[in-house]
Amino acid sequence: MVMTQRKHLDAFLRGRIIGRLECGRTQPEVSGLGTTESVISRLYNDFKMMVKVSRCYSTGRLRVTTPNEDRYIYIYLAVTAKRNRRSTASDLSRQLSSATGTTVSRQTMYRRLGPIGL
DSSP states (O other), X not given: OOOOOOXXXXXXXXXXXXXXXXXXXXXXHHGGGTOOHHHHHHHHHHHHTTOOOSOOOOOSSOOSSOXXXXXXXXXIIHXXXXXXXXXXHHHHXXXXXXXXXXXXXXXXXXHHHGGGTO
């Protein structure tokens, strides 16, 4: 059995498919554009339900910390770092781990404290 690779439809092709369906063409007729009828059906149902039809692109890996944990870093750990200038990013990541249970790397701590000047 040969498995085919999934291809994402670009915005132009999505628009052509929806346009042809809106003009009264059937799904088998529109499937001549190089997609299957199930993809066309799903795309058209999303369009009719006013769901966002375009793809959402991810810009990378998900963040390890939540916004509340980021706030904790900016408020409490930044104060700790300003009071004790010898504290390292590893020390601060251990403090975060003991306070919230989230383990972050030394590099993540650098990235979170960098914008506030630490």
